[in-house]
Amino acid sequence: MSFPLLTATAVLPAVGAIATAAVPAARRTAAKWLALLVSLATLALAIVVLVRFDPDGDRYQLTESHAWIKAFGVRYELGVDGIAVALVALTALLIPFIILAGWHDADPLETGSRRWRPTQGFFALILAVEAMVIISFEATDVFVFYIFFEAMLIPMYFLIGGFGDRAHEHGEKAAATQRSYAAVKFLLYNLVGGLIMLAAVIGVYVVAGNFSLQEIAQARADGSLHMATSTERWLFLGFFFAFAVKAPLWPLHTWLPNAMGEATAPVAVLITAVVDKVGTFAMLRFCLQLFPEASKWATPVILVLALISIIYGALLAVGQRDIKRLVAYASISHFGFIIMGIFAMTSQGQSGATLYMVNHGISTAALMLVAGFLISRRGSRLIADYGGVQKVAPVLAGTFLIGGLATLSLPGLAPFVSEFLVLVGTFTRYPAIGIIATFGIVLAALYTLVLYQRTMTGPVKAEVAKMPDLRVRELVVVAPLVVLLIFLGVYPKPVTDIVNPAVRQTMSDVHQTDPKPEVEAAK
């Protein structure tokens, strides 16, 4: 038997989490370094996975399969396709930056505060989330996926509820109240989604007799497993609901601004760039593969909801007064694009959506982490409390601008490629929706530039006059992200090469082909 590489990518951070938690309370710094090293080792493993993965090979590679609960036909099955491998790599890539950016976020508070801040716990929880997210990307057994899809709520709950910003305009008590509200809201939303999904998971077992994605998809494809139309639709809705909560899709989005607003910036990145990706990924992997006909049936409604997300998220971002909530609403708009690309059912749309997941992870991380550095300097999340930062901290402002430009999908930066692919992919099949979605790019420019203008330009406010520029640790976090944004904007081929074959497979799962160009069709 070969070395279980995929299991290792998840076990390593899990063991790392336990080890980090076990570091004695006094050795705080050691725990941080341990967590960082573990996340880097995981990244190395993910790179090995990436290298070992052959884009032109089988659909699922590096597979592992062991019997687990025989009575229910549950198997511990792992395997990655091009889409999963890209997302595993993204997750492994972002976690070291998240850890490094949150280096001091869980330090004990200064004098006067009694609140206990378990530093070890913070980093252990981050690693735990990483482990669960990675295994969710790798699981090809519906049951295994479900378990980790739900289990990651637990560490996320504690990360949101336990560690907030160091300062709050209404004092520590108000902050604690809002934090726990946000954490509970996050948990309840996702639990409801998960509960409905559980019913659908059981339904799948009842219909198919096992949980194996590959077997069921195979049986669906060759016709040996027949599902009544209504059954398929109900099961699809059960799965989709959970993923739409996690993604989040309008109108199930309201937990995200609260959660991202109250959590520290690195945790906010963890939510939107890593955890939420499981939702959109699962739409591609489970909804489309298990329920191709129902997916097509639901497409019009989902596309309209995605379109509403795009415009609505962007409009609300314009109206925000809080930097982090603004980024959260921008993310809602971006998730709208991702979901639109998935359900447009064209190669361009789905490749674009996958690429979008990767790029959005990087761009949001860049913007949000710099925003976090900014907030930690001034101790306020309100846009109105800033002004003229550009003058005192040009590097910070510059990286913030690049993050912002990536968010508004400036050509030359990575998100442009994916956004344009999604738009083109949607447009070829649904021109009206594609055109309305294009308004999103104007609104994106509006909220980003207004944010930049209000915080970074204008006369220097007295409170920010002494603000230090980025420190070395912070530069180490931001610079690689910026380089990646530019590199993937100019040369996205490495990613598209991995993703394309998987998308081709997905397209054939749903029995769709791209519309032919009009001129060619006429011939």
Place this chain on the structure above:
Amino acid sequence: MNAENLIALLIAAPLLGAAVLLVGGRRLDAVGHWVGTLLSAASFVIGVILFADLLGKDAEHRTLTQHLFSWIPVEGFQADVAFRLDQLSMTFVLLITGVGSLIHLYSIGYMEHDERRRRFFGYLNLFLAAMLLLVLADNYLLLYVGWEGVGLASYLLIGFWQHKPSAATAAKKAFLVNRVGDMGLSIAIMLMFTTFGTFAFGPLLGTHAEPGLAGGASEGKLTAIALMLLLAACGKSAQVPLQSWLGDAMEGPTPVSALIHAATMVTAGVYLIVRSAAIFNAAPDAQLVVTVVGAVTLLFGAIVGCAKDDIKKALAGSTMSQIGYMVLAAGLGPIGYVFAIMHLVTHGFFKAGLFLGAGSVMHGMNDEVDMRKYGGLRTYMPVTFITFGLGYLAIIGFPGLSGFFSKDKIIEAAFAKGGTEGWILGGAALLGAAITAYYMTRVMLMTFFGEKRWQPDENGNEPHPHESPRVMTIPMIVLAVGSVFGGAIFGIGDRFLHWLEPVTGHSHGDSPVSALTVTLATVVVLVIGGAIAYAQYGRRPVPAVAPRGSLLTRAARRDLLQDDFNHVVLVRGGEHLTRSLVYVDHTLVDGVVNGTAAGFGGLSGRLRRVQNGFARSYAVSMFGGVALLIAATLLMRAV
């Protein structure tokens, strides 16, 4: 070495400059401006080498392509990083790098006292790279990268003095209005992709010898594509209805206004239309819209230019108007394409020269921009006066100077469109020429003639007008020379026409009026316009405070109320919309969720009361339950 391989170097040189200057940090402060200028000049030299190479080939084979790498390869979708250098892009390359290098040189002097000069040069180099990418791209998507790249550079440079809120606002406005145009471009590309399956120039537009796919689609589709391209052009080239950003863009340093907002970037829309000639030629309805937009803008810009007292804003109005001429010409189809580009090049010379002159005046006047506080400057700044004067003569179309050759051709072409449209468009162009003569004469008289009108400012600093240093005057002199002779070099013997014809095609059309008549009419209207201005501003002293003016003047000062309209409809409306949406999100969407939560909370509160701890009440419920069960059982039996 093949000439093709040099194309990428054209872009690489300024891009390298931008990267080095922006990442390099303070260490480069001392040499940064020279690095930027040299790399820009290097690009110009490469351009000249390529130009010589093209001239050495025969006219039909002057297209070089360079394929670098596959950019976005996705199933059924192919975008490459590939460049195309033909006569059209060559013209632009020389204009951009040539004028660009001169303005780099000028900026060394102009920005001497700015502590962020290195960064300024970094942005300028970034602009050059993006602009070159725009004109050299071999497909529309890569062109889009350059298109937004110049938008970004423009954003950064307009807002260069970010500490001024007005500059930051103007920069944001420019970017946003441009984004609306960009939306048009991206929809056009999407339409091309669904219609033709490609958006690369080669297969789509074809060549003269073999037409591309563009002719194969239905006219409706082509009209839609063309109109979307026009929307993009309107955004970038400040044409009505997306013109409102250009006036505000004058918040940027003057060299920026000269390079980006006069000579090069704002003409990108004209490039786009001329480049897409194959599409526009097959969509006559769209062409009509293009000409209307051009005609409206050329009058709009001219009227605004008449009323502004800010020298840069007056020139901005003029830029808008002149680009209106180019767009009008481009809309005329093969009759006008060549002249649109020719006017674009000559305009690049004289308008850049005029802006540099204005910058030189401001440099000597403590950055005062109000022309009512100038007056009689010709004796203080002789070089500026002469170069500005030559630019002035060129723009109004004084016979023999460059503007005369190019503008006259456009007016001729407008009449040659034929029919009522021809008369209307030609008439509008003639009227525009008269107004141009009026407002430019006004600028000239208010700035350089009459009595001195400047006063000490609040701090008691009185301006001491002085000539600018050599590093600034040399570019002005070079541009003035170009303004004087450019038209003659291009126009006499139709040299420019023969150079561009293989790319754009050309037809003469038949004009209802003879070329001589048009030329005479042009000269007559320019004399009339100049004379009126002289009567108003030359013979009478200019009041230092602007009179209230007629209704039209007041409207024109406010950019014919477009900003007010935008403010009321878009800004206010948008604010209300977002505010109400925030409210809706909080109360309605979130309210449903919180309401559900509260509902469950309330329900459990009620249910909790049942658990009162009294053993006997539990006993009652037990008995009741048992009784119910028994009753139900019996009932079932009975049924």
Place this chain on the structure above:
Amino acid sequence: MNPVNYLYLAALLFTIGATGVLIRRNAIVVFMCIELMLNACNLAFVTFSRMHGNLDGQIIAFFTMVVAAAEVVVGLAIIVSLFRTRHSASVDDASLMKL
């Protein structure tokens, strides 16, 4: 004598017991009423045993007695200790699961 009459008697006793449990507060009386209900059940069991001619009912009656005896032991102990701490034998006083 018709065995059904014993069933009527059992039902009567049960009802008296149930009513007592529901309306009396004194723990001792409640306790006695519970015993009354148990014995009513016993009587019913024995009667059924007799009617159907097998011994199952009688055996269950014995079980019930054993359980009832055990219950008396525990129950009385609880009541006595409650009375000692609260000086009251009312069941309503013990509505919280603490003292």
